[in-house]
Amino acid sequence: MSNERIIYLPLGGAGEIGMNCYVYGYGAPGEERLIVVDLGVAFPDMDTSPGVDIIFADISWLEKNRDRIEAVFITHAHEDHVGAVGHCFERLGVKVYARAFTANLARQKLAEYGYSEDTVQTCSKWPETVTAGPFTVGFLPISHSIPESSALVIDTPAGRLVHTGDFKLDHEPLVGEAFDPELWAEVSASGVKAMICDSTNVFNEHEGRSESELGPNIEELISAAPQMVVATTFASNVARVKTLADAGVKAGRSICLLGRAMRRMIEAAIETGVLVDFPRVVSPEEAVEIPRENLMLIVTGSQGERRAASAQLSRGKYNGIELKEGDLFLFSSKTIPGNEKEVIRIMNNFSERGVDVVDDAGGKYHVSGHANGPDLARLQDIVQPQIVVPMHGEHRHLRQHVKLAEQKGRTGVLAVNGMMIDLSGNVPTVAEWIEAGRTYLDGSVQIGALDGIVRDRIRMALNGHVLVTVILDEDDEPLGEPWCELRGLPETGRSNAALVEVLEEDLNQFMGRAGDKTLTDDDKLEEGLRRIVRNTSQNEIGKKPEVTVVISRLS
The missing domain is CATH 3.60.15.10 (Ribonuclease Z/Hydroxyacylglutathione hydrolase-like)
Structure with missing residues (x-):
C-alpha cells in the first residue's frame, strides 16, 4: 500500500x-x-x-x-x-x-x-x-x-x-x-x-439574496435626496460601486470617486475587461465646482478606517469637499464585527454636521x-x-x-x-x-505576535510609564538624587503631593539605605528601584506602571 x-x-x-x-x-x-x-x-x-x-x-x-x-x-x-x-x-x-x-x-x-x-x-x-x-x-x-x-x-x-x-x-x-x-x-x-x-x-x-435586487432601492433613495449624496461600500465590490454610480447618473448627478482603493479597483476592473459601461467620473477638483444637488461621491471607508475618505469627510474637508446640513450619507455595506465603534463614530460626526445617515439595518441597500x-x-x-x-x-x-x-x-x-x-x-x-x-x-518591520513588542505597548497604554535615572560616581556612590519622568500618569495621588516628587523622595531614601552589594550590582539596583516605583505608585494612584531604569556610572 x-x-x-x-x-x-x-x-x-x-x-x-x-x-x-x-x-x-x-x-x-x-x-x-x-x-x-x-x-x-x-x-x-x-x-x-x-x-x-x-x-x-x-x-x-x-x-x-x-x-x-x-x-x-x-x-x-x-x-x-x-x-x-x-x-x-x-x-x-x-x-x-x-x-x-x-x-x-x-x-x-x-x-x-x-x-x-x-x-x-x-x-x-x-x-x-x-x-x-x-x-x-x-x-x-x-x-x-x-x-x-x-x-x-x-x-x-x-x-x-x-x-x-x-x-x-x-x-x-x-x-x-x-x-x-x-x-x-x-x-x-x-x-x-x-x-x-x-x-x-x-x-x-x-437563502442568500442577489446583487441585482438592490438597484431600485438605491435609485429611489438617491432620487429623493435634496442635496449632495455620498455613498460608501467596499471598494472591491465593483458591482455595488457600479450600481451606486448608475443610480447617481439616473438622478442627474455627476459621479466622483474618492479614495485610492476605490479608484484602483475600478481601474483594474476596466483594464481587465470585467467592468464595462462604467459612468464617466469627475475629478475632486471638478467636483467642487458642481452644484451640491447635482453631485454624488462614492468613497472608501465603509469600515470606519481612520485615514479613508469617509472618516476624513466626517471630520471636515477632504480634497476640498465638505458635507453640510441636509446632505445624505449612505453606508451600502455591512459593518464587519469589531469595526462597530469606528463606524458609529463616523455616523455621529456626520450627525453633528446635520448630515442624514442611512445604514443597511433594513437590508435595502446591501446584500x-x-x-x-x-x-x-x-x-x-x-x-x-x-x-x-x-x-x-x-x-x-x-x-x-x-x-x-x-x-x-x-x-x-x-x-x-x-x-x-x-x-x-x-x-x-x-x-x-x-x-x-x-x-x-x-x-x-515584521514582528511576531508573541515577541512581546505589542504586549509591552498595551501594558504601557494600560499602566503608564515611569523613567528613572540615577548616576553613581567612581566609588559607586550616588551622585545627586534619582529623578523621574512620567508618561500617562496622574500628576498627584492620595497624598495630594506631586506624584513625581513622592517617587523621587522614596527612591532617594532607597539609594541612601542601599548597601555596597546593591550599589555595585546593576541588576540588583534596577530591581530595587523598579520595586519602589511600583509600590509607591500603587499606594498613591492605585496603579503599578511600567518602569524603565537608566543607571549611569562615572569611570
Missing part, C-alpha cells in the same frame, strides 16, 4: 474570519509537495494590536519547507486573501497564479517591493488548468462580491479536492460570473474526495457576498463531497458547518489553524500540529 497522502493545513482563516492562508500537500509524510492557497491579511484594533498596520499568518513553517512549495494560488482579490502576497513573497519565492483581475492587483502589491510582473502568472478559468508538481489546479468560477472569484479544483493522485474560496450562489451578480450549478455538477460528477468550504454566513437561515446556511447545504448537494472541511470562519462557524455536513450524512472535519489533516483515507485524521501564529507589520 502506498504511504503517500493528501494533507490540508490551515495557517490562517480557520478559527477567524480573514487572514486566509491554506496549504495542501501530496506525497510521503514529511516529504509532501506543497501548494499554498491565498495569502491574506487581517486588520488590527486598538484593544489587541495598537499601532500595528496589518496582520497576516505566521509562515515560518512554510519558509522552513520552502524547497517543497510548488506554487501559490489566489482565489480572489479581497485583502484577506491577497493582501499579504507582497509581504510574504521573498520568504517563499515561488510563482503566484491568479485570474486576470486578481493578478492585476497582486502585481501592484508585488511591484511595491520591486518584483517584476512575471512573478504573477495570469490563468484562464476552468477547464484550463495549471500543473504544479503532483497537483493539477483549475480556477472554477463562482459568484462573490468581487469580480472573477474562483473556487479551485485541485486534482491529486489520490482524488479531487474542491476549495470553494469565498462565494455566494448569485445567478445575477451584475459584474462577474453568475453561479452555474450545471458546471459545478459536471466538475463534481467524477467524485470529490473533500470540499473545503467558506463558513462565514453558516448561521443565516435564509452579503457569502453563502448562507441553505446555500451551503445546496452546494453540498451539488458537489456531493465525501468529506466537508469548513474554513473561513470563527470556531463557532466551523463547528456549525460540521453539524450541517453531518445532518446531510457526510463526514465533517473541524480543523483550526495549525491542525494538519490527513485526507487520504475514508476517515480523515489529525496528522500533526503546526505552530500557527500571527505576524504583525509594524511600520516597515
Whole structure:
C-alpha cells in the first residue's frame, strides 16, 4: 500500500474570519509537495494590536519547507486573501497564479517591493488548468462580491479536492460570473474526495439574496435626496460601486470617486475587461465646482478606517469637499464585527454636521457576498463531497458547518489553524500540529505576535510609564538624587503631593539605605528601584506602571 497522502493545513482563516492562508500537500509524510492557497491579511484594533498596520499568518513553517512549495494560488482579490502576497513573497519565492483581475492587483502589491510582473502568472478559468508538481489546479468560477472569484479544483493522485474560496450562489451578480450549478455538477460528477468550504454566513437561515435586487432601492433613495449624496461600500465590490454610480447618473448627478482603493479597483476592473459601461467620473477638483444637488461621491471607508475618505469627510474637508446640513450619507455595506465603534463614530460626526445617515439595518441597500446556511447545504448537494472541511470562519462557524455536513450524512472535519489533516483515507485524521501564529507589520518591520513588542505597548497604554535615572560616581556612590519622568500618569495621588516628587523622595531614601552589594550590582539596583516605583505608585494612584531604569556610572 502506498504511504503517500493528501494533507490540508490551515495557517490562517480557520478559527477567524480573514487572514486566509491554506496549504495542501501530496506525497510521503514529511516529504509532501506543497501548494499554498491565498495569502491574506487581517486588520488590527486598538484593544489587541495598537499601532500595528496589518496582520497576516505566521509562515515560518512554510519558509522552513520552502524547497517543497510548488506554487501559490489566489482565489480572489479581497485583502484577506491577497493582501499579504507582497509581504510574504521573498520568504517563499515561488510563482503566484491568479485570474486576470486578481493578478492585476497582486502585481501592484508585488511591484511595491520591486518584483517584476512575471512573478504573477495570469490563468484562464476552468477547464484550463495549471500543473504544479503532483497537483493539477483549475480556477472554477463562482459568484462573490468581487469580480472573477474562483473556487479551485485541485486534482491529486489520490482524488479531487474542491476549495470553494469565498462565494455566494448569485445567478445575477451584475459584474462577474453568475453561479452555474450545471458546471459545478459536471466538475463534481467524477467524485470529490473533500470540499473545503467558506463558513462565514453558516448561521443565516435564509437563502442568500442577489446583487441585482438592490438597484431600485438605491435609485429611489438617491432620487429623493435634496442635496449632495455620498455613498460608501467596499471598494472591491465593483458591482455595488457600479450600481451606486448608475443610480447617481439616473438622478442627474455627476459621479466622483474618492479614495485610492476605490479608484484602483475600478481601474483594474476596466483594464481587465470585467467592468464595462462604467459612468464617466469627475475629478475632486471638478467636483467642487458642481452644484451640491447635482453631485454624488462614492468613497472608501465603509469600515470606519481612520485615514479613508469617509472618516476624513466626517471630520471636515477632504480634497476640498465638505458635507453640510441636509446632505445624505449612505453606508451600502455591512459593518464587519469589531469595526462597530469606528463606524458609529463616523455616523455621529456626520450627525453633528446635520448630515442624514442611512445604514443597511433594513437590508435595502446591501446584500452579503457569502453563502448562507441553505446555500451551503445546496452546494453540498451539488458537489456531493465525501468529506466537508469548513474554513473561513470563527470556531463557532466551523463547528456549525460540521453539524450541517453531518445532518446531510457526510463526514465533517473541524480543523483550526495549525491542525494538519490527513485526507487520504475514508476517515480523515489529525496528522500533526503546526505552530500557527500571527505576524504583525509594524511600520516597515515584521514582528511576531508573541515577541512581546505589542504586549509591552498595551501594558504601557494600560499602566503608564515611569523613567528613572540615577548616576553613581567612581566609588559607586550616588551622585545627586534619582529623578523621574512620567508618561500617562496622574500628576498627584492620595497624598495630594506631586506624584513625581513622592517617587523621587522614596527612591532617594532607597539609594541612601542601599548597601555596597546593591550599589555595585546593576541588576540588583534596577530591581530595587523598579520595586519602589511600583509600590509607591500603587499606594498613591492605585496603579503599578511600567518602569524603565537608566543607571549611569562615572569611570
